[in-house]
Amino acid sequence: MPGALIDKILAPGAVSTVFQPIYEVNTADLNPVIIECLSRGPASTNAAHPGVFFEYAQLKGAEPLVDRACILAALHAVARIANCRRFSINVFAATLGQDAGFVPWVAQQLERLHLNPSNLIFELVEHGEAWDAQILLSSLRDIRALGSQIALDDVGLANSNFQRILDCKPEFLKLDQCIVRDCDRDSRRQALLKSLGIIAKDLGSTLIAEGVETHEEMTVLRRHDIQLFQGFLFSRPVSAAEVSALLDATVVPKPPQRVPQLEYKRLRAI
């Protein structure tokens, strides 16, 4: 099937990477402390849309192959950003649970590109249960042995559940935008923020709020002791050159405004 989308995705150099910083708030300053690598499928195919890209990979059962392509592209891109220190890359839980050789393979790529594994955060995206729990746990141990860290992505959405928090012992919990959005106007979301703050503190994890779009949301999130933020309020996904410039700058967020959320990674469970 020469015209199949999966072949176009897996062709060398077909996947590209953009970057969205995660900012730490210190009083009035915002400092980019982690750079999230976001993968994009080949332009002029349906996989150019991130939602289609990752849902297609799941439907094809090709998560490990697609993740390898994405990580390879991201690591090469990161290696060219001289001032990039900590960075995160999304990985399907299914990849870690199916492909026992995945983390060792990542380690080889890091070494080949002279990247420090302790600067890498694996952002675990969980959709469905199509994996072997033992292989998943073994992969998580490999990540620890490598010296990398783990973030659980999309917390609050679909299958990013408490069992996975227990399995992964993540350093970071990324709060999905379904909790963050309008949290300044919704007491139920604030109740969730309060509870998740307690859970994170007791488990030794740090909360990251993703999808932050307004000052008002950020104010409420800060009131709940959240210090790491990501979203269009701070920066859209940008190119390597742009993220390099952002890393050199301390940013004051733009005035409050809502913008269409065209972005977002691995969206919903199937």
Added chain:
Amino acid sequence: MRILLIDDDEELRAAMEQFFLARGCEVLCAGEMEEAVAVIRHHRFDAAIVDLELNSVEGLDGFSVLKALRQSCPRTPVIVYSGHSSPTITNAALRQGGNRFIAKPASLPHLLASMEELCQVL
């Protein structure tokens, strides 16, 4: 009008795409079941034309596409355009979400006219 074309025949798909583009439509295309389902879940469109046999060892997986269409956009007009036109297949396609069945081969103007008619009726 934004149309989703789902057919595994690249040449036919390209011909349909050109035809509809030339008539001012926006066109989304997909050539396999998984691609079609992902597109259906992440895009909006006004009508869909769906082949039933999508290059799969599973056989007529266009039915999976019809199911996804009806889950994501229950009121969107859907033409099933297929070479499998036995009464059994035709009835199954209409039961599972197709609004109209057109047997291959059909002229592209006929497809367009059928689609416009469906859009007015539904």
